[in-house]
Every structure is written in C-alpha cells, then in structure tokens.
Amino acid sequence: DKELEGKVIQCLKVHFRAGKLSSSCEREVVTVLREAALNYKLNPLLTALCSTEIKQLCENMSDNVGKGEVEECLKQALYNGQVSNTLCKQEIIELLNEAKADIHTDPLLYRACSRDIDNYCSHIQKGAGRQLECIIGVLHDKDSQRKLQWSCEKMLKERIEMYKIKPPKRLENFQELYGQVYHSPSKKYFIVVLMTFIGMIF
Numbered sequence: 001d002k003e004l005e006g007k008v009i010q011c012l013k014v015h016f017r018a019g020k021l022s023s024s025c026e027r028e029v030v031t032v033l034r035e036a037a038l039n040y041k042l043n044p045l046l047t048a049l050c051s052t053e054i055k056q057l058c059e060n061m062s063d064n065v066g067k068g069e070v071e072e073c074l075k076q077a078l079y080n081g082q083v084s085n086t087l088c089k090q091e092i093i094e095l096l097n098e099a100k101a102d103i104h105t106d107p108l109l110y111r112a113c114s115r116d117i118d119n120y121c122s123h124i125q126k127g128a129g130r131q132l133e134c135i136i137g138v139l140h141d142k143d144s145q146r147k148l149q150w151s152c153e154k155m156l157k158e159r160i161e162m163y164k165i166k167p168p169k170r171l172e173n174f175q176e177l178y179g180q181v182y183h184s185p186s187k188k189y190f191i192v193v194l195m196t197f198i199g200m201i202f
Contacts, residue, residue: 010045013094016101026102026127033098033105040070046095050074050088057082068108071095079162086168093167100163103132109159113152120146136160 009032015021016029036042040054047054058073077083078092099106103113104126110117113135121134138146139156148156 013098016098023127030102030104030127033102034107037071037095037105037107038068039066040074043071046071046074046091049091050083050085053077053083053085053088072108075162078165079158089168093165096159096162096165099159100129100132102127102129103135106159109155112155113148116148116152 012021012025012029013033016026016033021029036046040046053074054070057077058070074083074088074092075096078089083089083092099109103110103117116138117131117135120138121131124130124134135148135152135156138144139148139153
C-alpha cells in the first residue's frame with residue numbers, strides 16, 4: 001500500500017531529524033533518503049509540493065533523473081530567493097535539515113567532500129550530524145594545516161548559508177492553510193493528505 005508506505009516514511013523522517021531512531025533503522029532511513037535525493041520522483045511529497053518550481057526552474061533537469069540535479073536545483077532556488085510557495089519552501093528546508101542530521105542524505109555534498117571526510121573525519125561516528133559538524137570544523141579551523149578541496153569548500157559554504165534560512169511562518173489557521181492548498185497545482189494530492197491527517201487526529 002503506497003499510501004501507508006508514504007505515511008510510515010514521513011513519520012520515520014520526523015524521528016530521524018530528531019535523532020530518535022535506532023542505529024539499524026537510521027541506516028535504512030539514510031538509504032531511502034539518499035535514493036530520494038538522487039531521484040526526486042521517489043519523494044512524492046516534494047514532487048507534489050514543488051511541482052510548479054520543478055517545472056519552471058528545473059525543467060532542463062527533470063528528465064535527468066537519478067543524479068540529484070532536481071533536488072539541488074530546488075535548494076539553489078531556495079538559496080537565491082526564487083521559491084515563494086510556502087509549502088515548497090518548507091519541504092526544501094526539511095531536506096536540508098535531514099542533511100544536517102546525516103551528510104550521506106545529501107549525496108552531492110557528500111560526493112564533493114568524501115575525500116576530505118575520509119582524511120579528516122573518518123574517525124567520527126556517522127549520524128546525528130557528527131561528520132558534517134566535523135567537516136565544518138575543518139573549514140573554520142584557520143590555524144590548522146588541514147585544508148578542504150575547493151569543490152568541497154565551495155559547496156559546504158553554500159550549504160552553511162542555506163542552513164541559516166528560516167522556515168516560513170506557520171500557517172496561522174485552517175483558512176490560511178486552505179488558501180495555500182487551493183492555489184497549489186497539486187491541490188487534489190494535498191486534500192487527500194489533509195483529510196488523512198485530520199483522520200489521524202480524530
């Protein structure tokens with residue numbers, strides 16, 4: 001049941017960001033998130049929430065599935081202030097938060113910094129943002145002989161700025177939430193999700 005599977009994954013993602021999963025479960029979630037980062041179509045919530053942005057800003061990349069270019073395009077769009085849709089913006093920020101929890105869920109950043117992680121942070125346990133914190137420490141350590149590769153340093157500096165982006169203000173009431181959903185091109189999907197959420201509450 002794909003609907004049930006989606007609910008379970010969303011629940012696990014919330015607990016993953018909070019660092020509340022067992023080690024074995026966390027490894028499985030990291031694998032799922034890494035695959036979804038490379039192929040945005042494996043993330044139906046992102047696909048629905050950011051459908052307009054993907055079409056308008058990442059159209060040239062949407063056919064090149066499996067390389068992480070669409071998710072990276074959305075992150076860059078957020079960084080450049082091109083995402084106005086509150087729900088899409090929130091979801092992209094959640095992706096960044098997942099990467100802060102484990103750099104392996106951000107495969108393009110990990111690819112750029114893998115050699116530096118091996119050189120300087122291989123002794124650091126994975127998870128809970130430890131390896132990312134380690135590599136950021138290397139970046140900021142001006143007195144050390146350690147130096148990051150240019151590609152890693154460039155992308156890491158961008159990510160640090162992205163991490164500073166504050167999530168949009170919470171939707172204050174049901175009417176405001178309805179307005180966001182109604183004007184979304186994926187409103188049918190959101191109505192199903194919203195009704196499911198209400199059903200879970202009551």
